[in-house]
Amino acid sequence: MKFEAITIKDIAKALGLSTSTVSRALRDSYEISPETKEKVLQYARETNYRPNPIALSLKEKRSSSIGVLVSEIANSFFSQVINGIESVAQERGYNVVIAQSKENYEREVSALNYLASRSVDGIILSVSAETHDFSAIDQLYGKGMAMVGFDRIVDTLQMHKVIVNNKRGAYDATSQLIKNGFKNIACVASSSYLSITKERIQGYIDALIDNNIAINDEFIEYCAHGGMLYDEVETAMKKLMKSKKKPDAIIACSDKITTNLMRYCKKEKIIIPQKLGLIGFSNLDLTELLSPSLSVVRQPAADMGKKAAELLLSMIESKRAVTEFQTVVLPAEIHERESSIK
Amino acid sequence: MKFEAITIKDIAKALGLSTSTVSRALRDSYEISPETKEKVLQYARETNYRPNPIALSLKEKRSSSIGVLVSEIANSFFSQVINGIESVAQERGYNVVIAQSKENYEREVSALNYLASRSVDGIILSVSAETHDFSAIDQLYGKGMAMVGFDRIVDTLQMHKVIVNNKRGAYDATSQLIKNGFKNIACVASSSYLSITKERIQGYIDALIDNNIAINDEFIEYCAHGGMLYDEVETAMKKLMKSKKKPDAIIACSDKITTNLMRYCKKEKIIIPQKLGLIGFSNLDLTELLSPSLSVVRQPAADMGKKAAELLLSMIESKRAVTEFQTVVLPAEIHERESSIK
DNA sequence: ATTTTTTACGCAATCGATACCGGGAATGAT
DNA sequence: ATCATTCCCGGTATCGATTGCGTAAAAAAT
Numbered sequence: 001m002k003f004e005a006i007t008i009k010d011i012a013k014a015l016g017l018s019t020s021t022v023s024r025a026l027r028d029s030y031e032i033s034p035e036t037k038e039k040v041l042q043y044a045r046e047t048n049y050r051p052n053p054i055a056l057s058l059k060e061k062r063s064s065s066i067g068v069l070v071s072e073i074a075n076s077f078f079s080q081v082i083n084g085i086e087s088v089a090q091e092r093g094y095n096v097v098i099a100q101s102k103e104n105y106e107r108e109v110s111a112l113n114y115l116a117s118r119s120v121d122g123i124i125l126s127v128s129a130e131t132h133d134f135s136a137i138d139q140l141y142g143k144g145m146a147m148v149g150f151d152r153i154v155d156t157l158q159m160h161k162v163i164v165n166n167k168r169g170a171y172d173a174t175s176q177l178i179k180n181g182f183k184n185i186a187c188v189a190s191s192s193y194l195s196i197t198k199e200r201i202q203g204y205i206d207a208l209i210d211n212n213i214a215i216n217d218e219f220i221e222y223c224a225h226g227g228m229l230y231d232e233v234e235t236a237m238k239k240l241m242k243s244k245k246k247p248d249a250i251i252a253c254s255d256k257i258t259t260n261l262m263r264y265c266k267k268e269k270i271i272i273p274q275k276l277g278l279i280g281f282s283n284l285d286l287t288e289l290l291s292p293s294l295s296v297v298r299q300p301a302a303d304m305g306k307k308a309a310e311l312l313l314s315m316i317e318s319k320r321a322v323t324e325f326q327t328v329v330l331p332a333e334i335h336e337r338e339s340s341i342k
Numbered sequence: 343m344k345f346e347a348i349t350i351k352d353i354a355k356a357l358g359l360s361t362s363t364v365s366r367a368l369r370d371s372y373e374i375s376p377e378t379k380e381k382v383l384q385y386a387r388e389t390n391y392r393p394n395p396i397a398l399s400l401k402e403k404r405s406s407s408i409g410v411l412v413s414e415i416a417n418s419f420f421s422q423v424i425n426g427i428e429s430v431a432q433e434r435g436y437n438v439v440i441a442q443s444k445e446n447y448e449r450e451v452s453a454l455n456y457l458a459s460r461s462v463d464g465i466i467l468s469v470s471a472e473t474h475d476f477s478a479i480d481q482l483y484g485k486g487m488a489m490v491g492f493d494r495i496v497d498t499l500q501m502h503k504v505i506v507n508n509k510r511g512a513y514d515a516t517s518q519l520i521k522n523g524f525k526n527i528a529c530v531a532s533s534s535y536l537s538i539t540k541e542r543i544q545g546y547i548d549a550l551i552d553n554n555i556a557i558n559d560e561f562i563e564y565c566a567h568g569g570m571l572y573d574e575v576e577t578a579m580k581k582l583m584k585s586k587k588k589p590d591a592i593i594a595c596s597d598k599i600t601t602n603l604m605r606y607c608k609k610e611k612i613i614i615p616q617k618l619g620l621i622g623f624s625n626l627d628l629t630e631l632l633s634p635s636l637s638v639v640r641q642p643a644a645d646m647g648k649k650a651a652e653l654l655l656s657m658i659e660s661k662r663a664v665t666e667f668q669t670v671v672l673p674a675e676i677h678e679r680e681s682s683i684k
Numbered sequence: 685a686t687t688t689t690t691t692a693c694g695c696a697a698t699c700g701a702t703a704c705c706g707g708g709a710a711t712g713a714t
Numbered sequence: 715a716t717c718a719t720t721c722c723c724g725g726t727a728t729c730g731a732t733t734g735c736g737t738a739a740a741a742a743a744t
Binding site: 059 | 691692693694695696698699700
């Protein structure tokens, strides 16, 4: 079943004009007489003519679409980011093609190629937790594909980036736990490859140092799949709870880790915050309804998406190659609730 | 900045062949000698040739992309559905273009036109809470655009549909509240226009009747924006709590209504389930971590998305016009937790 | 009245890939 | 040796829209 739309040719035939005349009339060219223009425009209105974007893409060598590559759509943070991207894109006449890596390297590469082969004009991406070989991204970028990174960025690549102040967020979160009387604070982070992991851990460490608390390597655990799998969080927690000096509080460095950690505590009947304080990076919008209400470091996800989309579109639409890249750093918000108050 | 890809023309020039020969060699036509084929294929591999999907779309009059129109991406149910759609689409070589209505009629119409103008091959949609004029959908559908409805479907339109057994879900949820000793059960539903609202309310009513409980019109409240706005839920709840016979339990008919209702109870210090039992339609995947853990009617969202995508693709790829439409009804799952147990 | 200029439009190429048609060359048949 | 067949491949139109170039006809200038 096909969906037949009216073309410029139909208009030309109907009005006894050439396609070039119709095209120019529609674009309001000075070469066309007012009467002809009016006739064409009216007919176009009546027939609800819409230029075929595919033909345009072929001619203009741009598809007016941008790709977004995230690890998982069904994740508050990413869906909020996509929301932001979508609002800007829509407004500027672009559509958004979404792909997900599911935190898997192979899927990320194939998604990237997929987007490239669908000839998107640019890509906004946050790398998967597994990725530590950035050659696929680098290659595509080297070939001239416009790209903007966000959240999990790649340090070695020169491109526009949008992130939050992760170090500061983790620093404040940790400081807050300390202020609330927790002494043995552990950190459950995402994959060690990720920029956000490094930054957040650094913030955590800095806060400990500034408060004269010794750093304990056993207190830092990584989740290779970014917390996607419950098991990896459980494994990390078991290790922590078995260490010589059991932690009395945890800072969790991603959405999934935070919630899976709560699941673990619920299962093991570890009472938060009495037995274990908790603060986590999370963009859930019902953290206050959790039991106990959850203290979080929240990222301004929609704004990040908007900013990333603006940067990408400016890059796409710029006449000459972009040589100066900016890294936009937005502040993370801390929301103190029950889970981190002893 | 442009992203230059290799074309069939480049291959032809490099090998001293015509574009038609190259094209045929790539498609393994019998008219091309094995040696030429091999040369072409090898060169194509070396240069990492990818056919330009835009040129193909123009020629074939299909874009290999499908549109998805939902009210809101950042909603567990819809993002899970999109997840399902995406997995099937990706596998079959289609990409997914997402648009959202934000429960607004005008945005829905414009998103629909947007998708059509981006010449997607088909659309999977769930109408907005505000929509009660389906002429825009009808028109597009009448023009031959392949469509599949899910969740919030349009009764009057003959198309493939994917839903859950809403009546049954609401019936079981209500019965469960009754079984647990609640007597005055109210229902906070989404917009009265929606199919899901009608079906869920019917299930609620049927359960009351079957248990010899009188129907009280004051006990049914609607949220015109589907619970998107906290205020409309608060207003509904205030009305309910002021009615002569105060309800002792609520069945909430959408994700957003459920969570906003919990917010309201928390704010007003109405203890769930002691003061007010609650069960709600929700696809959040951490309802067991809420305080109290939330009893829910859950939809198999990913499966719904998969099924909808399969139906749409079969429709798109069918040679002749589809005349028989099926309505796939999946079972809703009931998860009984603390919030509905007195 | 003739030349110049302007106006208003059509022709045709182009983007990348496909497919119909047509034709040269090699092989086989007689 | 001549004709028919098969094999391989190229030319060209096509999809929808844009655009540089060419050009009648009308208007303006001389």
